[in-house]
Amino acid sequence: MKHKRNFLDLFEVEKPILAMIHLKGDNDEERLKIAKCEIDLLIESGVDGLIVENYFGSVANVEEVLKYLHKERNNIVYGVNVLGDYKSAFELADCYGVKYIQIDSVAGHLNSADDSRFHKHITSLRESTNISVLGGVRFKYQPYLSGRSLEEDLHIGMDRCDSMVVTGKGTGIETDLNKINQFRDIMGSNFPLIVGAGLTVENCAAQISLADAAIVGSYLKDTGNDDGNVSLKNAKAFMNEVERLRKMYNLN
Numbered sequence: 001m002k003h004k005r006n007f008l009d010l011f012e013v014e015k016p017i018l019a020m021i022h023l024k025g026d027n028d029e030e031r032l033k034i035a036k037c038e039i040d041l042l043i044e045s046g047v048d049g050l051i052v053e054n055y056f057g058s059v060a061n062v063e064e065v066l067k068y069l070h071k072e073r074n075n076i077v078y079g080v081n082v083l084g085d086y087k088s089a090f091e092l093a094d095c096y097g098v099k100y101i102q103i104d105s106v107a108g109h110l111n112s113a114d115d116s117r118f119h120k121h122i123t124s125l126r127e128s129t130n131i132s133v134l135g136g137v138r139f140k141y142q143p144y145l146s147g148r149s150l151e152e153d154l155h156i157g158m159d160r161c162d163s164m165v166v167t168g169k170g171t172g173i174e175t176d177l178n179k180i181n182q183f184r185d186i187m188g189s190n191f192p193l194i195v196g197a198g199l200t201v202e203n204c205a206a207q208i209s210l211a212d213a214a215i216v217g218s219y220l221k222d223t224g225n226d227d228g229n230v231s232l233k234n235a236k237a238f239m240n241e242v243e244r245l246r247k248m249y250n251l252n
Contacts, residue, residue, distance in 0.1 A: 007132040007163040007192050008212055010077050010099050015208050016048035017242055018079070018194075019235070020217035021065060022226060023057030028064070031057045035065045038230040039073065042220070045235030046243070049077040051102055051215065055226065059088055066096035079134070090125045098131060102165065102215075105142045106135030107157035108150075115146060122160050135161025137183075140170050140197055154186045163192035165215065171226050172218035174198035180210045201241045208245065 019042045025031030052065045059082055069078050074097055081102035082089040089101045110118055126133060137157045146153055157164060166183045168175040175198050184193055195207045196215040208214050220235045221228030
């Protein structure tokens with residue numbers, strides 16, 4: 001499939017940083033309130049985009065935050081990841097001005113019969129929209145059931161998404177540089193590669209030098225863990241380092 005949109009063209013900077021909205025909270029009202037606060041803090045810190053994800057919340061919580069962004073904050077570039085339900089992600093994206101959808105696995109996570117059905121479905125959904133898809137292969141917490149080599153799964157995955165996300169073993173765990181290099185070597189330099197987990201001020205120079213963008217969540221929290229509160233201090237420190245790297249490499 002011909003890629004319909006270059007994900008990187010959505011941003012005015014090189015190496016865009018996407019921050020996760022995890023939908024923390026004890027009830028629906030609190031999740032929306034916290035999400036609004038986090039959006040303010042993250043945008044103030046200088047992040048380039050957001051991803052709203054039902055990490056702690058529900059699909060209904062995701063929809064409420066997307067409604068808010070679409071109505072009140074549509075100057076922000078934002079995406080969505082509905083864990084375990086990419087069909088709902090496409091449906092929400094079409095309704096609420098979403099620019100990109102993250103799907104944790106687009107190849108390697110299914111057996112042959114299920115993979116064939118998945119291919120037909122994801123191809124049909126992508127043909128119905130111009131929204132970019134950020135896909136994963138050998139993604140954190142996802143099974144490996146295809147029996148294919150990493151090279152085979154990456155090339156299949158590249159036909160099912162517009163950018164590839166690479167992660168380590170879990171949320172907040174640094175992505176191994178060897179894995180990032182392996183993905184880049186197989187995919188080539190022209191297909192967007194996003195580091196999707198474990199970035200910190202200390203490792204971001206090495207990480208994003210190999211990739212085209214990054215997704216950051218845990219490090220931006222006051223505890224450094226996914227269940228913490230977004231810290232403006234941590235977020236600004238991270239983005240200051242990114243800006244330093246952009247200037248160093250003349251990327252602005």
